[in-house]
Amino acid sequence: MSRKKRPANAQRRQQPQPSVRVPWWKRPLVWVGGLVTAIALGIAGSFGSGLGQDLFSSTVGQSSSAASGSDSSKSTLLPRTSASGVGLDVETSTFLFPGVDTAFVTKNVFEPTGKVAATLVDAPSAAYLSLFHDIGAINEGSTALRLIFTGESQQGVRILDITPTILKRAAPWHGDLFDFPLQGESPTIQTSINLDDTFPTVRDNATGQPYFEEKTITLGRGEQEVVIMQVRATRGYVAYMLRVDYLVGTQQKSVTLNDRGKPFQLSAVNCPRKDIASYGQAFLGRANSVSAARISNPTNISWGDCSPN
Numbered sequence: 001m002s003r004k005k006r007p008a009n010a011q012r013r014q015q016p017q018p019s020v021r022v023p024w025w026k027r028p029l030v031w032v033g034g035l036v037t038a039i040a041l042g043i044a045g046s047f048g049s050g051l052g053q054d055l056f057s058s059t060v061g062q063s064s065s066a067a068s069g070s071d072s073s074k075s076t077l078l079p080r081t082s083a084s085g086v087g088l089d090v091e092t093s094t095f096l097f098p099g100v101d102t103a104f105v106t107k108n109v110f111e112p113t114g115k116v117a118a119t120l121v122d123a124p125s126a127a128y129l130s131l132f133h134d135i136g137a138i139n140e141g142s143t144a145l146r147l148i149f150t151g152e153s154q155q156g157v158r159i160l161d162i163t164p165t166i167l168k169r170a171a172p173w174h175g176d177l178f179d180f181p182l183q184g185e186s187p188t189i190q191t192s193i194n195l196d197d198t199f200p201t202v203r204d205n206a207t208g209q210p211y212f213e214e215k216t217i218t219l220g221r222g223e224q225e226v227v228i229m230q231v232r233a234t235r236g237y238v239a240y241m242l243r244v245d246y247l248v249g250t251q252q253k254s255v256t257l258n259d260r261g262k263p264f265q266l267s268a269v270n271c272p273r274k275d276i277a278s279y280g281q282a283f284l285g286r287a288n289s290v291s292a293a294r295i296s297n298p299t300n301i302s303w304g305d306c307s308p309n
Helices: 045-049 114-119 126-134
Strands: 035-039 081-085 088-094 102-105 138-140 142-151 157-170 176-180 191-194 217-219 224-232 237-248 251-257 264-267 281-284
Touching: 081 251, 088 237, 088 251, 114 126, 138 142, 142 157, 142 217, 142 264, 157 224, 191 224, 217 224, 224 264
Parallel strands: 138 264, 176 281
Antiparallel strands: 035 191, 035 224, 081 088, 088 142, 102 138, 102 176, 142 224, 157 217, 157 237, 237 251, 237 264
């Protein structure tokens, strides 16, 4: 889903697409995005600083020892959570794509003050991401997750699949929208998963085929692999967890991933009418002031290629 037109105080530059003119700041990077690239981390210092643009150009299946260092100025992470199964540990965090807008939406309307209001003026940072997460806001449109797999068995571990478990579907959230344009070059996404599908499946963007039918992730004891998963929804609100199926030697196991003890959550754009988005309040971040960030008519935002939901 992409926006084609915004109010005068919210305009951003656009680029042409073959069929619909879609702004770079909201173009669909993947058709509900999923798992991107199994890539490696370098040393332990890379974990807290993010992976940067190097992450998206690395070869699928590259070992962690071969990854280059990361640039924390190009990527940020929310606080991380870990889940452990027999022979496997998985660390999960929300990842901020360099060069791609990040939008948050709240369930109910509230007037931004204090640190929340300050983020509308200040440049995005890891602190601002955590702040919106902590006040109960969730991503609008898409979420990117970084998964770090660590093998903990001498028998070796093979990842078989990553499957979303849908816990709840509902109407899109339509409280307050906070939208932030980010600087930098947009990454290339290799894999995707669409939560709108009846049976969401990780797919290779190049072939359209199920990813784990063509690729394998294997880990020896102490070896690590990084997977970036972009998750996207266009029809409504979705609460979900992720189930990782894997083999330890010849024994099949599974481990469930969540967002620090709670389900992952994502809301589609709230579109009551075709190509019209509606929120209680809407703000375009990185403005000169909070008043300048406020969109004047948030209940009637022109929004290209938006189907009623």
